[in-house]
Amino acid sequence: xxxxxxxxxxxxxxxxxxxxxxxxxxxxxxxxxxxxxxxxxxxxxxxxxxxxxxxxxxxxxxxxxxxxxxxxxxxxxxxxxxxxxxxxxxxxxxxxxxxxxxxxxxxxxxxxxxxxxxxxxxxxxxxxxxxxxxxxxxxxxxxxxxxxxxxxxxxxxxxxxxxxxxxxxxxxxxxxxx
Numbered sequence: 001x002x003x004x005x006x007x008x009x010x011x012x013x014x015x016x017x018x019x020x021x022x023x024x025x026x027x028x029x030x031x032x033x034x035x036x037x038x039x040x041x042x043x044x045x046x047x048x049x050x051x052x053x054x055x056x057x058x059x060x061x062x063x064x065x066x067x068x069x070x071x072x073x074x075x076x077x078x079x080x081x082x083x084x085x086x087x088x089x090x091x092x093x094x095x096x097x098x099x100x101x102x103x104x105x106x107x108x109x110x111x112x113x114x115x116x117x118x119x120x121x122x123x124x125x126x127x128x129x130x131x132x133x134x135x136x137x138x139x140x141x142x143x144x145x146x147x148x149x150x151x152x153x154x155x156x157x158x159x160x161x162x163x164x165x166x167x168x169x170x171x172x173x174x175x176x177x178x
Contacts, residue, residue: 014075015061022057022080030076042088048098049091052107056087059111067115082118083111085137090144095156102154110140 020035027038042050060083064074073079087107094103117136125132150159 015058018061018075018077019054019057019080021075021077022061023053023077023084025077025081026084035077046091046098049088052091052103053084053088055104056083056085056090056107056111056114057081059083059108060086060114063112064115067119069115069119079115079118082114082134082137082140085134086110086114086140089137089141093141093145093157095150095158106144106148106155110144113140 017032020032020039021030022035023038024031024035027034029035039050039054042053057080061074061077061080064079065071069079090107090110091098091103094100096103114136117139118132121132121135144155145157148155148157150156
């Protein structure tokens with residue numbers, strides 16, 4: 001047994017549940033089974049995007065634990081869903097395509113920052129009792145895209161042409177599959 005908690009579960013099993021809840025929280029669900037179904041769907045769609053999403057969720061959740069965030073919020077997946085979004089969308093917007101392993105470095109770094117940005121924003125907007133929702137994801141992804149852009153030698157972003165809103169990112173998909 002690795003380590004056990006007050007609920008009697010092995011920490012690795014608990015962490016797996018927290019990560020799956022973090023994935024499910026993207027759809028406002030607090031259920032690891034829902035997270036497992038979402039991860040399965042992501043792997044069917046694009047395994048590289050799903051792997052990046054899982055890595056982002058795991059890193060964000062572990063970072064929140066190491067930073068001493070509220071354990072109840074961590075176990076509900078509230079510190080994982082921004083990592084899910086950061087990891088997946090970094091892979092989606094990468095011009096290097098699938099299985100570009102160097103993308104995992106900024107994915108891990110930005111996912112580690114998710115709980116930090118969440119805490120900072122919570123302390124600012126907490127005075128007005130406002131939720132932060134996906135604002136940390138939006139901030140971190142915008143910083144990544146602005147820092148790398150389309151001409152970065154290692155992490156170039158997709159250059160979306162004007163008028164391409166609503167078109168699939170994969171040109172091989174039919175237009176009705178969005």
